[in-house]
Amino acid sequence: xxxxxxxxxxKVTEKGKYVELRCDPISGHTALYWYRQSLGQGPxxxxxxxxxxxxxxxxxxxxxxxxxxxEGSVSTLKxxxxxxxxxxxxxxxxxxxxxxxxxxxxEGSRLTVL
Amino acid sequence: xxxxxxxGSHVSVSEGALVLLRCNYSxxxxxxxxxxxxxxxxGLQLLLKYTSAATLVKGINGFEAxxxxxxxSFHLTKPSAxxxxxxxxxCAVSEPNYKLSFGAGTTVTVRA
Numbered sequence: 001x002x003x004x005x006x007x008x009x010x011k012v013t014e015k016g017k018y019v020e021l022r023c024d025p026i027s028g029h030t031a032l033y034w035y036r037q038s039l040g041q042g043p044x045x046x047x048x049x050x051x052x053x054x055x056x057x058x059x060x061x062x063x064x065x066x067x068x069x070x071e072g073s074v075s076t077l078k079x080x081x082x083x084x085x086x087x088x089x090x091x092x093x094x095x096x097x098x099x100x101x102x103x104x105x106x107e108g109s110r111l112t113v114l
Numbered sequence: 115x116x117x118x119x120x121x122g123s124h125v126s127v128s129e130g131a132l133v134l135l136r137c138n139y140s141x142x143x144x145x146x147x148x149x150x151x152x153x154x155x156x157g158l159q160l161l162l163k164y165t166s167a168a169t170l171v172k173g174i175n176g177f178e179a180x181x182x183x184x185x186x187s188f189h190l191t192k193p194s195a196x197x198x199x200x201x202x203x204x205c206a207v208s209e210p211n212y213k214l215s216f217g218a219g220t221t222v223t224v225r226a
Binding site (some may be wrong): 004033035040041042043044045048056091093102103104105106107108 | 118123150155156157158159160163204206213214215216217218219
């Protein structure tokens with residue numbers, strides 16, 4: 001498809017496990033963003049990539065969270081030693097450029113940590 | 115630092131009535147402002163955006179928003195609500211870089 005694709009759409013895991021969430025942005029979009037949305041709240045910024053490099057990772061809550069984008073396209077958000085508080089919808093978005101460019105969001109990956 | 119406040123977490127309107135969703139922002143520089151809509155189990159979709167051109171911005175699905183610098187507001191309106199407008203709406207602000215800051219969202223319910 002032409003939109004941002006996120007997999008898995010749903011992930012249930014146990015506390016302490018490792019999780020990977022994948023984002024496939026729109027072809028040609030150099031900017032990629034990860035957001036986290038908890039129930040009843042707006043999306044919160046996690047990390048922003050311009051190309052292969054993380055231009056801003058100031059939103060990552062702690063060192064259990066890490067994200068990569070090795071070839072400047074697909075990105076993976078990695079969460080180690082998951083905690084129940086990590087349960088949320090993880091949204092990925094891409095855009096042609098930074099600044100006022102429109103962000104195109106995927107449908108999200110819902111993570112539930114039991 | 116930039117932030118957004120959406121007044122009212124839930125709004126209920128009758129079909130055909132005016133929809134008004136309030137958004138106030140704070141930003142140290144002229145902002146870019148956005149409204150996004152999220153339907154159940156879907157990603158966020160851009161409704162409209164303000165980027166320092168015309169202060170009255172028209173978006174998709176009959177929505178529009180007016181940027182008022184003196185009031186630091188960017189309220190979203192639609193003259194006549196439709197059942198399909200039931201969704202969650204998010205206001206967001208971005209300084210001229212890349213990071214969007216979202217409000218907490220307003221859920222719209224449309225009564226038949």
